[in-house]
Amino acid sequence: xxxxxxxxxxxxxxxxxxxxxxxxxxxxxxxxxxxxxxxxxxxxxxxxxxxxxxxxxxxxxxxxxxxxxxxxxxxxxxxxxxxxxxxxxxxxxxxxxxxxxxxxxxxxxxxxxxxxxxxxxxxxxxxxxxxxxxxxxxxxxxxxxxxxxxxxxxxxxxxxxxxxxxxxxxxxxxxxxxxxxxxxxxxxxxxxxxxxxxxxxxxxxxxxxxxxxxxxxxxxxxxxxxxxxxxxxxxxxxxxxxxxxxxxxxxxxxxxxxxxxxxxxxxxxxxxxxxxxxxxxxxxxxxxxxxxxxxxxxxxxxxxxxxxxxxxxxxxxxxxxxxxxxxxxxxxxxxxxxxxxxxxxxxxxxxxxxxxxxxxxxxxxxxxxxxxxxxxxxxxxxxxxxxxxxxxxxxxxxxxxxxxxxxxxxxxxxxxxxxxxxxx
Numbered sequence: 001x002x003x004x005x006x007x008x009x010x011x012x013x014x015x016x017x018x019x020x021x022x023x024x025x026x027x028x029x030x031x032x033x034x035x036x037x038x039x040x041x042x043x044x045x046x047x048x049x050x051x052x053x054x055x056x057x058x059x060x061x062x063x064x065x066x067x068x069x070x071x072x073x074x075x076x077x078x079x080x081x082x083x084x085x086x087x088x089x090x091x092x093x094x095x096x097x098x099x100x101x102x103x104x105x106x107x108x109x110x111x112x113x114x115x116x117x118x119x120x121x122x123x124x125x126x127x128x129x130x131x132x133x134x135x136x137x138x139x140x141x142x143x144x145x146x147x148x149x150x151x152x153x154x155x156x157x158x159x160x161x162x163x164x165x166x167x168x169x170x171x172x173x174x175x176x177x178x179x180x181x182x183x184x185x186x187x188x189x190x191x192x193x194x195x196x197x198x199x200x201x202x203x204x205x206x207x208x209x210x211x212x213x214x215x216x217x218x219x220x221x222x223x224x225x226x227x228x229x230x231x232x233x234x235x236x237x238x239x240x241x242x243x244x245x246x247x248x249x250x251x252x253x254x255x256x257x258x259x260x261x262x263x264x265x266x267x268x269x270x271x272x273x274x275x276x277x278x279x280x281x282x283x284x285x286x287x288x289x290x291x292x293x294x295x296x297x298x299x300x301x302x303x304x305x306x307x308x309x310x311x312x313x314x315x316x317x318x319x320x321x322x323x324x325x326x327x328x329x330x331x332x333x334x335x336x337x338x339x340x341x342x343x344x345x346x347x348x349x350x351x352x353x354x355x356x357x358x359x360x361x362x363x364x365x366x367x368x369x370x371x372x373x374x375x376x377x378x379x380x381x382x383x384x385x386x387x388x389x390x391x392x393x394x395x396x397x398x399x400x401x402x403x404x405x406x407x408x409x410x411x412x413x414x415x416x417x418x419x420x421x422x423x424x
Contacts, residue, residue: 005163006159006160009159009162010152010155010156017151021144025144028141032140033133036133037103040112040128041114041126043065043066043069043071043126044114044124046062047059047063048114051116051122052122056083060083063084066126071127071128072084073085073125074125075123078119078120078122079120085127090106091104092104092106092111092113093113093125096115096121096125099121108127108129110128112125112127112128113125165193168193169192169193169198170197172189173197173200176188176204176208180208185208188205188208189201189204189205236256236259237253261324280317280318280319281315283316283323283350283355283415285312285313286323287309287357288309289324290324291327301341302340303341303342303344305344307345307347309346314348314355316354316416317396318396323415327359329386329389331346333386337364338408342362342408344359345358345359347359347360351416354414356414359410360411362408363408365405366404366409386402389413393415396415398413
């Protein structure tokens with residue numbers, strides 16, 4: 001836009017300058033020629049007045065004075081005689097001998113012819129050389145061109161300042177919009193520029209404040225709803241404590257503890273700003289702990305399992321709570337959507353900058369719909385589990401992939417930065 005405004009201003013200035021300077025240049029040339037012709041006509045008239053007196057000496061003196069002024073004068077006397085600068089009797093001279101005074105343009109220059117009546121017709125010819133007709137025109141044109149160029153430069157500077165005053169506030173508003181899109185809800189526009197652009201900045205600030213308020217209200221609502229779950233969980237804890245079978249009580253108590261941990265995580269996550277980065281964790285430790293938790297249920301359902309975990313530490317840029325929830329979601333899908341006794345595998349391998357977690361089973365596999373799409377489910381569930389896992393992976397800089405193998409299905413989660421490092 002800045003370049004377009006500058007180009008438009010330069011084009012408009014150029015048109016104005018051309019419309020002004022070209023007629024002015026033509027007028028200057030015409031004025032110079034007219035001035036030179038007028039000077040020659042004045043000398044021709046003076047010599048003609050002297051020639052009418054019939055004094056040959058005075059006529060010679062007048063011709064000499066005109067020559068000194070740079071105007072060559074020739075006096076054609078009746079017959080074939082002439083006085084002054086040698087010249088031929090051209091068509092203009094012959095026409096002037098009929099008693100007419102006139103001006104004729106010839107290849108030698110412009111002839112100013114004055115007829116003098118007496119004993120015959122005497123013709124006084126003053127010649128204006130071509131260079132006298134254009135004397136000083138080139139210099140004047142050069143001055144006009146330099147003036148036009150200076151005006152173009154001034155116009156370009158004015159256009160650049162004008163464009164900068166318009167583009168600056170627009171670019172500031174665009175930068176704030178990008179920051180808001182990136183999650184920085186504290187970004188605001190400093191209003192500036194024309195009134196229309198200031199209105200845009202004020203509207204963008206109002207929109208940012210409205211979005212921030214809505215998100216805060218939503219986070220608090222989720223936190224409040226999650227906090228209400230503590231009451232039934234506490235009651236469930238009391239029921240567990242009252243159980244007589246200590247083994248069953250321990251197993252159910254572990255499940256209740258997991259529920260309490262998830263409720264606490266939901267409250268913490270709801271009250272945390274979405275753009276707030278979290279500390280990383282050791283993926284080997286977290287995955288091992290969650291696999292051990294689900295192993296008890298796997299034993300109850302007679303599910304063979306293959307667990308291959310690389311030795312830690314395997315640091316990944318994911319919160320321990322988020323990674324634990326991700327592992328729970330993947331294993332919960334295995335237990336919920338495959339028959340009892342179905343084998344499953346959990347594999348964790350390290351790589352530079354992160355780790356790769358693979359959870360597979362030998363069940364019926366994923367249905368035809370995209371299982372990662374939010375809300376899509378082919379087994380009657382909410383369809384949110386894999387989408388939550390995908391968002392956790394992408395927030396760490398990785399990705400989540402699913403595929404159906406020859407037998408069963410696999411979910412592959414890349415944790416950590418997958419992008420190539422930027423160049424120097």
